[in-house]
Amino acid sequence: xxxxxxxxxxxxxxxxxxxxxxxxxxxxxxxxxxxxxxxxxxxxxxxxxxxxxxxxxxxxxxxxxxxxxxxxxxxxxxxxxxxxxxxxxxxxxxxxxxxxxxxxxxxxxxxxxxxxxxxxxxxxxxxxxxxxxxxxxxxxxxxxxxxxxxxxxxxxxxxxxxxxxxxxxxxxxxxxxxxxxxxxxxxxxxxxxxxxxxxxxxxxxxxxxxxxxxxxxxxxxxxxx
Numbered sequence: 001x002x003x004x005x006x007x008x009x010x011x012x013x014x015x016x017x018x019x020x021x022x023x024x025x026x027x028x029x030x031x032x033x034x035x036x037x038x039x040x041x042x043x044x045x046x047x048x049x050x051x052x053x054x055x056x057x058x059x060x061x062x063x064x065x066x067x068x069x070x071x072x073x074x075x076x077x078x079x080x081x082x083x084x085x086x087x088x089x090x091x092x093x094x095x096x097x098x099x100x101x102x103x104x105x106x107x108x109x110x111x112x113x114x115x116x117x118x119x120x121x122x123x124x125x126x127x128x129x130x131x132x133x134x135x136x137x138x139x140x141x142x143x144x145x146x147x148x149x150x151x152x153x154x155x156x157x158x159x160x161x162x163x164x165x166x167x168x169x170x171x172x173x174x175x176x177x178x179x180x181x182x183x184x185x186x187x188x189x190x191x192x193x194x195x196x197x198x199x200x201x202x203x204x205x206x207x208x209x210x211x212x213x214x215x216x217x218x219x220x221x222x223x224x225x
Contacts, residue, residue, distance in 0.1 A: 025076045028097050029090065033078055036086045044085055050165035058164040060157050060178035067180070069204050070155045081133070081156030088134050088162020106136045109197065113140035116195050117224045124148050128191045130181050130215065131199030135163030139172040141195060148192075150174045153184060182210040189220040196225070 129138040132152030142150040
């Protein structure tokens with residue numbers, strides 16, 4: 001496979017396409033960062049106001065240590081998902097460009113939330129969205145299971161702060177917690193169902209097995225992933 005990739009990279013058309021895609025990403029983030037930075041105080045104030053309006057709905061510890069793998073410029077986003085207080089704004093609008101209009105109303109997240117298999121006993125009281133980023137899947141899960149307590153979990157606090165604001169704006173009662181997918185700190189057998197949307201695209205492959213072990217730990221017997 002590596003040899004095939006090296007050969008493909010040597011093809012002028014492929015190399016040109018990859019360079020154009022990379023440049024497009026860099027320009028997207030740069031323009032968005034310039035736009036949001038110019039209004040940073042007001043945007044951060046809106047995040048603060050959402051936290052005050054939803055007490056107890058965003059859980060994070062000041063001593064939380066972000067692992068190195070999560071502090072990289074993932075998908076070239078400056079500061080990644082943890083290094084810029086406005087990362088949630090950047091991520092939301094940047095991915096809208098990436099989805100080319102196909103997800104402006106969270107259509108893809110609603111689709112995956114609707115695909116989540118219900119346990120055979122039909123009981124869905126607690127649902128976990130792992131790697132929730134800005135909470136698009138989290139709110140979609142709550143809309144599908146309005147009677148359930150729905151929690152979104154992510155490593156990036158700037159993303160979660162924006163997710164909290166977004167849930168406030170939408171009037172959707174969900175909660176968020178900053179934690180690692182491989183070490184959630186959540187109780188055993190606490191959830192009826194767990195959703196992961198693109199989580200394994202964003203973490204090192206060495207974490208796949210530990211993450212799956214952790215997710216099955218927090219699932220109750222008969223729960224679905």
